[in-house]
Amino acid sequence: MDSVIETQDLRKTFGSTVALDGLALTVAEGEVHGFLGPNGSGKSTTVRILLGLMRADSGQARLFGRDAWTDATDLHRRVAYVPGDVALWPNLTGGETIDVLARLRGGLDERRRRDLVERFELDPTKKARSYSKGNRQKVALVAALASDAPLLILDEPTSGLDPLMERVFQDELHAARSRGHSALLSSHILSEVERACDRVSIVRSGRIVESGSLTELRHLSRSTVHAIVRTPAAQDISTWPGVEDVHVGESGTDIRLAVDAAHVGEAVSRLDRLGLVTLTCEPASLEDLFLAHYGTESATGATTPSSEDAQVR
């Protein structure tokens, strides 16, 4: 499969701040690729280099096999972009703005434009000055999704949307993928990435620290096991191979533990010998993966998420 986005050893510094430190990102044709990282990790810088708005100090950034900087204008006919903080011209209506952005790119699909305006419940006759943040975001999303651009670059596109509209966005992203389009979805909303993306890259301090399908990534991480057994274990469970974070209830029959992928089978059969009553085994969530890279890091300002929609600030 060809790659629609490929960067190699991308470096960019602003003064003394290193924004990108050898970033290598690949997005294959037809996939929705999650680009995960907290603010300041280099996501937006990468996006702006990919869009030819900034030039990397060194390294390569290619879209459809062509240089993102020198062929920017030409490439943009095939790229639709939604920024995270959408600024619109205050005295143009939402409908006018959709048309302007789409026409500057090279046109849009009329029927899809109509459907999207309806699905996103956008009033296109209102002046952009009176739009809320969510409505401004919808304008940019409609302009991007109504185009026939084979590559969508989305920089935290749902930050102002309510859960209902987020669902609409998910559906439309899915529909775009069914049409064979690809997308780079930069986000820090983990549930959104988990739902929408085929593959994920986690960026930290300007480098990709983890990249692969969710299944692959989970394989690298530990599953959580919760078992209720009849007889308490005779030995210390934490000495079992590959097992960590053991919590045993007072009765000794309520057992929680984390186990790495290679030892799940062995752990389960040992539990079985204690007389299994119930067993739940969950693979690592994206949140766990993410926190494995960021949770201990205080310097980057990563925080402990309190919900499924963990937002890293």
Add this chain to the structure above:
Amino acid sequence: MSTLTGTGTLLRLAWRRDRVLIPVSLLALTALSVGSAQATIALYPTDAEARAGLSGVLANPSVVAMYGPIGAENRDALSVFKTVLMGAVFVGLLAYAVVRRHTRVEEEVGRLELVGAAVVGRRAPLTAAMTLATAAVVGAGALSTVGLVAVGLDPLGSVALGVAWVVAGLAMVGVTAVAAQLTTSARACAGIALGVLGVMFLLRAVGDTAGGSASVLSWASPLGWSSRVAAYGDNRLWVLGPALVLTGALVALAFSLLDRRDVGSGLISPRPGPDRARDGLGTPLGLVGRLARPAALGWLTAFVVLGVVLGGLVASVADMASDPAIVDMLTKLGGSAGTITDIYLSTELAFVAVAAAAAGISVALRLASEERAGRGEPVLATATSRRSWLGAHTLYAVALPVVLLLAIGLAVAVTAHGQGEAPGLVPMLGASLARVPAVLVLVAIAVLAAAAVPTHASAIAWGALAVAFGLGELGATVGLPQWLIDVSPFAHVPPLPGGDFTPASTLVLCAVAAVTTGLAFAAYRVRDAA
């Protein structure tokens, strides 16, 4: 909690935010009235001299339309002739700006909601805004009165001038307070309030010039009242009475509207716009044109009005020629070629060119302001090349001043037709166009600044215009050395109409503008968009 709780706190907050705007405006207004009075007294120390020197000019209807009728034919009244009405308009604008800033603007950006959730009465924000504006208005009148008495004008007349200003200012406090309740957008509020100010100005302009029963129209406009105070003549201080009644009624209306509406809403809901863009809008040229259109139309209107006024004055210019001091001043400012009418027009065009450059600069700077507001990036992320985005801005920045200069040339030529020694249409348009190359040099500097260093573009572009204006137009008057004056593009403009056209300097100016613009394109191609 009373509806006024928190007014004091909000008033202090508003004053803190306006602590530069208001004092600077008051000083500028005082400098306007006192400075022009002092200059007139220096030129015409006695009533007789003043009458002989000025009354001919002042009888001209287009002068009366612009500045209002004169209060009395004495030295003091003549010395403040231009500042009674102009000052009243500016005081009105100050009142409007202060009230709108602290009411509808705050409400539109959502800060008033934050304040409203605190311990603040419903009427407190509007009350605080009107109190501050009223204080500014009274301050302007008082400061000017003190200044005028200090330079030796009649004390009672000086008080009357202050009253004339306060009358207009109070009316605009009330008008803006009502306008702020009517609409949801600060822009529409501006439209209503400024529209009312414009109508007040027009009513009295018609009333003052038409004479007969039509002069009643002047009494229908608070700006007309300002003139009818007749400072240094009848000194009708009682005009303050009706002004207070009107303002009180407007304030009561504003409060009753305020009590009936929700925070963030207005009585007039915004009209829906088109749901689809017209065909022309989908190109960089179409988009920039649309965005720059309202300001461009404003400039065009102002230039045509100015052209009509300047053209209308041509007939009176010959009268001024009898005064050697004025001829001397005009030659210093505008050069010595041709008839006195030519010199007059050439001088005025020199100032007009600065305004035309300002119009072009403001269009060029849109490139930088769009980028800083985050609206440039989505455009450059489409198939719009940097060259065409910069090119669209450059094209309008160049075209606007050219159109403005042609429009004012046309307006002057048409209005002045057949009067005195008025030049014909072709020489007048030629004189206008002769200013274009110098203007384009300054526009090109703005384009380069916006393309290369967007964060400092405003400072660079307006700084360049200020330096060029200071050196080129005023350098000779204050006796700067010629080499320094020559730094300004305006110093190389041929003194048309009447003077000799200088192709060499014109070509050099065009070349400088072209090279600077070329540098802008080169710089914009290679830098990171921020």
